[in-house]
Amino acid sequence: MDPQSYFKPGDxxxxxxxxxxxxxxxxxxxxxAAHKGDNYGYTVDKYWVVEDTLPDGTVLLKTRRGKQNRLSSDDPALRKAGVLTRWMYRSRFLEIERHDSGQPSNAVPV
Structure with a gap:
């Protein structure tokens, strides 16, 4: 499957x-730990929403604070959220969608 058509706005x-x-x-x-132990290397999972797919093969992603990131749609670090992830981290994704709608982050969606 073409990576660009894999992601859709709202995913x-x-x-x-x-x-x-x-x-x-x-x-x-x-x-x-780094070789001399001064720093650490690590990964952090970021939970974002697809805002748009662009013709050049990139996707525009929205963060929970309203920032945008543009990544290649075939980046191996980017994946759709699975069922368990969607359930466990639902509040993080909904916070992004509430930010888009202008609702306060503590508002309950109707």
Missing amino acids: WVVYRKTKRGPAPGPRARRVT
Whole structure:
């Protein structure tokens, strides 16, 4: 299947972002120490919503704080959220959708 046609606007996706720093946060996964131990390498799952698919093979993604990220649709770190992920992290995805609709983040959708 063509990666560009795989994602549609409104899809919930997970992006596994690679980071480096002196103190990994509580959501950090696959934590590894640097050679001399000053920093750590780790990954963090980001829960975003597809805003648009673009003709050049990229997807425009919306974060929970309203930022946009543009990634290649065939990036191996990007995947659609599975059923379990959608259920477990539903509030994160809904927060993004509420941000788009202008509702306060503590509002309950009707």
